[in-house]
Amino acid sequence: xxxxKADNLVKNYGKKASAVKALKGISFEVQPGxxxxxxxxxxxxxxxLFRILTTLLLADEGTASVDGFDVVKxxxxxxxxxxxxPGKFSLYPDLSVAENLEFFAxxxxxxxxxxxxxxxDIYVQIEPFRDRKAGKLSGGMKQKLALSxxxxxxxxxxxLDEPTTGVDSVSRKEFWAMLKTLQTxxxxxxxxxxxxxxxxxxxxxxxxxxGNVLTINTPAExxxxxxxxxxxxxxxxxxxxxxxxxxxxxxQSAYPSGIYHNAVMAEDRLPxxxxxxxxxxxxxxxxxxxxxxxxxxxxxxxx
Amino acid sequence: MNQFLIFIxxxxxxxxRDKRTLFILLGMPIVQIIIFGFALTNEVKNARIAVLxxxxxxxxxxxxxxxxxxxxFEVERTISSYQQIETAFKSGHIKLAVVFPGEFAxxxxxxxxxxxxxxxxxxxxxxxxxxxxxxxAIIMDYQQRITDQRKLPYTITTEMRMLYNxxxxxxxxxxxxxxxxxxxxxxTMMTAITIVKEKxxxxxxxxxxxPMKPILIVLAKAVPYLVxxxxxxxxxxxxxxxxxxxxxxxxxxxxxxxxxxxxxxSLSLGLLxxxxxxxxxxxxxxxxxxxxxxxxxxxxxxxxxxxMPLPLRMVSNIVPAKWYYSIVKAVMIKGLGFNAIWKETxxxxxxxxxFLGLAxxxxxxxxx
Numbered sequence: 001x002x003x004x005k006a007d008n009l010v011k012n013y014g015k016k017a018s019a020v021k022a023l024k025g026i027s028f029e030v031q032p033g034x035x036x037x038x039x040x041x042x043x044x045x046x047x048x049l050f051r052i053l054t055t056l057l058l059a060d061e062g063t064a065s066v067d068g069f070d071v072v073k074x075x076x077x078x079x080x081x082x083x084x085x086p087g088k089f090s091l092y093p094d095l096s097v098a099e100n101l102e103f104f105a106x107x108x109x110x111x112x113x114x115x116x117x118x119x120x121d122i123y124v125q126i127e128p129f130r131d132r133k134a135g136k137l138s139g140g141m142k143q144k145l146a147l148s149x150x151x152x153x154x155x156x157x158x159x160l161d162e163p164t165t166g167v168d169s170v171s172r173k174e175f176w177a178m179l180k181t182l183q184t185x186x187x188x189x190x191x192x193x194x195x196x197x198x199x200x201x202x203x204x205x206x207x208x209x210x211g212n213v214l215t216i217n218t219p220a221e222x223x224x225x226x227x228x229x230x231x232x233x234x235x236x237x238x239x240x241x242x243x244x245x246x247x248x249x250x251x252q253s254a255y256p257s258g259i260y261h262n263a264v265m266a267e268d269r270l271p272x273x274x275x276x277x278x279x280x281x282x283x284x285x286x287x288x289x290x291x292x293x294x295x296x297x298x299x300x301x302x303x
Numbered sequence: 304m305n306q307f308l309i310f311i312x313x314x315x316x317x318x319x320r321d322k323r324t325l326f327i328l329l330g331m332p333i334v335q336i337i338i339f340g341f342a343l344t345n346e347v348k349n350a351r352i353a354v355l356x357x358x359x360x361x362x363x364x365x366x367x368x369x370x371x372x373x374x375x376f377e378v379e380r381t382i383s384s385y386q387q388i389e390t391a392f393k394s395g396h397i398k399l400a401v402v403f404p405g406e407f408a409x410x411x412x413x414x415x416x417x418x419x420x421x422x423x424x425x426x427x428x429x430x431x432x433x434x435x436x437x438x439x440a441i442i443m444d445y446q447q448r449i450t451d452q453r454k455l456p457y458t459i460t461t462e463m464r465m466l467y468n469x470x471x472x473x474x475x476x477x478x479x480x481x482x483x484x485x486x487x488x489x490x491t492m493m494t495a496i497t498i499v500k501e502k503x504x505x506x507x508x509x510x511x512x513x514p515m516k517p518i519l520i521v522l523a524k525a526v527p528y529l530v531x532x533x534x535x536x537x538x539x540x541x542x543x544x545x546x547x548x549x550x551x552x553x554x555x556x557x558x559x560x561x562x563x564x565x566x567x568x569s570l571s572l573g574l575l576x577x578x579x580x581x582x583x584x585x586x587x588x589x590x591x592x593x594x595x596x597x598x599x600x601x602x603x604x605x606x607x608x609x610x611m612p613l614p615l616r617m618v619s620n621i622v623p624a625k626w627y628y629s630i631v632k633a634v635m636i637k638g639l640g641f642n643a644i645w646k647e648t649x650x651x652x653x654x655x656x657x658f659l660g661l662a663x664x665x666x667x668x669x670x671x
Contacts, residue, residue: 051670054512055511055512055669056508056511056512056669056670057669057670058669075668076514079511079512079513079514080514082512084508084509084512086505086508086509088505089505090504090505090506090508090509091506091509092313092317092504092506093504094316094317094320094321095313095316095317099313099316102309103309103310103313104509104513106305106306106309107306107309107310107510107513107514107515108513108514109305109306109514149509150509
């Protein structure tokens with residue numbers, strides 16, 4: 001039985017004529033025990049998709065099921081077995097860490113002791129602050145508390161909507177490590193993120209843009225399927241360089257990436273590109289050949 | 304059941320930790336009672352009046368003594384002619400003049416009937432009205448007493464519309480009004496705001512994706528405010544009895560029970576508002592405009608409903624506070640029992656069932 005199955009989901013907001021099309025026919029499947037990533041920029045439809053799957057919204061078209069239960073018909077069963085962490089920090093800021101956890105445990109008809117083994121690794125990190133108000137925690141701590149609260153009832157499927165947004169990079173790494181541990185305990189995880197570099201952490205990713213799925217594959221396959229060559233360029237005048245790269249026929253796409261501007265070419269046309277660029281940047285032009293990362297693949301797909 | 308209890312505990316923690324709001328919720332009734340009781344009263348005390356006694360006989364002397372003895376009047380003795388009265392009125396020095404004609408004692412003795420002229424400064428009609436009422440009540444009272452003493456075959460009575468409140472005490476009027484207002488504010492506005500707050504904060508989203516039944520969420524939200532309201536009812540009643548010296552003439556149990564019924568009506572209304580409102584501002588705005596104003600204007604607390612035009616009288620029937628207000632007046636002031644208020648109680652019960660039913664029906668189990 002699939003952990004999550006979405007079939008041609010469509011969601012529009014507003015009146016017919018001026019409706020905003022948030023989802024334009026989304027289909028994917030998540031296997032049990034899989035860590036599935038939904039990667040997409042802001043406004044690509046990630047939150048709408050999560051809300052449909054967690055029975056909070058009704059889709060206009062299409063069907064979806066979680067753990068074999070229909071999201072419309074069997075919403076009660078789904079609400080008993082999923083864990084959901086919304087994108088916005090949604091715990092009670094005036095309750096302490098321990099009170100929040102106890103509250104959510106009781107709401108889900110369980111106790112902290114019963115499932116402590118599941119959250120122990122995460123909770124020990126925030127336990128020193130157990131009497132601090134949740135509103136006074138740092139961003140990373142809040143995420144850990146929210147995750148503990150979402151896990152406390154041992155859900156079979158965990159929905160995490162942008163859990164790492166607004167969290168520092170060290171905490172983000174820790175967070176992904178925690179998700180991998182949870183995976184080993186048999187929990188299927190559906191996680192969304194706008195950060196493409198996090199895609200590599202998932203078993204499988206779906207790339208979302210403007211309500212459409214661009215591709216669904218394992219990160220390794222996505223990189224392998226990358227077609228073409230990619231070079232990084234740098235010079236003193238980076239802005240000018242980027243505009244120049246974008247204007248060249250040989251270059252399919254150019255975008256800033258770290259200290260370089262990445263340029264994607266269908267075939268290796270480096271010499272001709274270099275000769276054109278050298279005219280404006282005779283002294284300081286540097287170039288390096290890059291192996292495509294998952295970000296480069298997404299940038300290419302999103303063209 | 305555990306779910307329900309922990310939810311109530313959580314609500315209490317929210318209220319307890321928000322000390323400022325808690326202070327307002329518990330302090331508001333006390334401040335209102337004190338302000339209405341001592342400052343915003345339409346009672347007139349120690350008004351300066353002039354007495355022009357052309358008769359100067361024992362009867363007029365004792366009437367003047369009675370007027371002076373009351374705490375409403377202070378007799379200005381320097382005035383001895385009509386001209387002086389006019390100047391005193393114009394300068395605002397006096398509010399009322401009592402004129403005994405020269406033939407007062409004679410008329411009284413031979414015709415059993417005499418006239419007293421009361422001249423009031425009606426630039427403030429309410430004060431003028433109150434003062435003439437006070438003065439004629441005192442004179443009437445005196446007249447009645449001497450009539451009794453002489454055992455004459457007839458007595459003169461005047462209908463004074465001051466039943467149940469012979470001293471026209473303001474407190475008798477506003478205590479029921481303040482009770483209605485405070486309960487409505489605490490219950491309706493606070494419940495509406497607290498549910499909408501969960502929506503705004505996003506915690507409702509998690510709450511919905513949980514096995515907790517929506518009806519339990521709604522009811523658990525209402526319980527702490529019910530408790531708070533009971534505290535408020537007690538503090539209002541204690542203040543009015545011990546500070547304002549206003550008696551509770553009817554059954555205390557009945558009074559408290561109907562107050563709890565009214566609290567439940569207000570709570571249901573708050574839940575209904577929260578089901579429709581999307582933000583805390585909207586919830587507050589609806590509570591204030593749609594509830595608070597009609598309560599003040601149409602419940603009979605500020606302005607008598609009987610004097611309103613028919614359309615407004617009809618509208619006043621859907622204001623829960625109107626029914627509660629008349630129940631409290633009947634029980635607390637007139638000392639009547641349940642058989643005098645069963646109709647109002649029935650109306651309130653019906654309102655509660657309708658509001659609560661609508662609130663539960665309108666509660667969204669999804670986000671949109």
